[in-house]
Amino acid sequence: GQQLNQSPQSMFIQEGEDVSMNCTSSSIFNTWLWYKQDPGEGPVLLIALYKAGELTSNGRLTAQFGITRKDSFLNISASIPSDVGIYFCAGPNYGGSQGNLIFGKGTKLSVKP
Amino acid sequence: SAVISQKPSRDICQRGTSLTIQCQVDSQVTMMFWYRQQPGQSLTLIATANQGSEATYESGFVIDKFPISRPNLTFSTLTVSNMSPEDSSIYLCSVYDRGYGYTFGSGTRLTVV
Numbered sequence: 001g002q003q004l005n006q007s008p009q010s011m012f013i014q015e016g017e018d019v020s021m022n023c024t025s026s027s028i029f030n031t032w033l034w035y036k037q038d039p040g041e042g043p044v045l046l047i048a049l050y051k052a053g054e055l056t057s058n059g060r061l062t063a064q065f066g067i068t069r070k071d072s073f074l075n076i077s078a079s080i081p082s083d084v085g086i087y088f089c090a091g092p093n094y095g096g097s098q099g100n101l102i103f104g105k106g107t108k109l110s111v112k113p
Numbered sequence: 114s115a116v117i118s119q120k121p122s123r124d125i126c127q128r129g130t131s132l133t134i135q136c137q138v139d140s141q142v143t144m145m146f147w148y149r150q151q152p153g154q155s156l157t158l159i160a161t162a163n164q165g166s167e168a169t170y171e172s173g174f175v176i177d178k179f180p181i182s183r184p185n186l187t188f189s190t191l192t193v194s195n196m197s198p199e200d201s202s203i204y205l206c207s208v209y210d211r212g213y214g215y216t217f218g219s220g221t222r223l224t225v226v
Contacts, residue, residue, distance in 0.1 A: 033215070042119075042205050042217035043156070088155065090215075100146050101207075101215055103155045 002027045006104030014112050021107040022073040023089030032072040033090040079111050119206050119218030133192045134221045136206030141186035144209040151202045162189040196225045
């Protein structure tokens with residue numbers, strides 16, 4: 001079935017540094033989604049990508065939909081303490097019949113002030 | 114996006130008991146999903162809640178353990194039955210709307226003792 005391989009698993013960075021994380025798959029996706037999950041909360045959508053090659057920004061966040069449609073990355077520039085959390089990539093489960101999302105394993109971000 | 118109210122936000126339960134989690138959406142949605150997030154893990158789909166018919170379960174999840182109701186297009190419940198410590202997880206309700214995409218509730222953090 002479809003799987004999303006997300007890396008790195010965790011990151012420890014200094015405030016002000018830039019962050020990059022990525023997601024790859026052996027299957028083609030037509031949509032890539034990036035979510036952030038704060039402790040005790042559900043995931044919140046950060047960026048949605050719908051077209052191969054698309055580069056989309058949301059404030060300090062930038063995400064790209066890979067040209068092969070098998071990968072995506074998320075960059076965070078000039079990190080701040082509130083960026084702490086777990087970031088998930090996700091895509092529609094084309095292999096199933098339910099219309100749900102499948103998720104990467106997440107990247108846990110820690111920011112040192 | 115759709116606004117989801119999920120209750121309870123957290124609970125501590127005795128093994129062998131059952132807990133029912135409610136998911137209320139502020140608009141009618143076609144698709145509602147229930148996910149489980151085990152400690153330190155990603156999200157895994159339990160089932161799709163179908164309005165007016167039995168839920169569709171993913172492999173590894175059964176109706177006797179996770180009965181789901183969906184009496185209308187804005188409400189669903191998930192029951193975790195005969196709980197054991199292995200059921201300690203965050204349970205998340207999610208909906209899909211063509212206009213807004215996928216939205217998640219804030220989750221129910223369940224601890225079974």
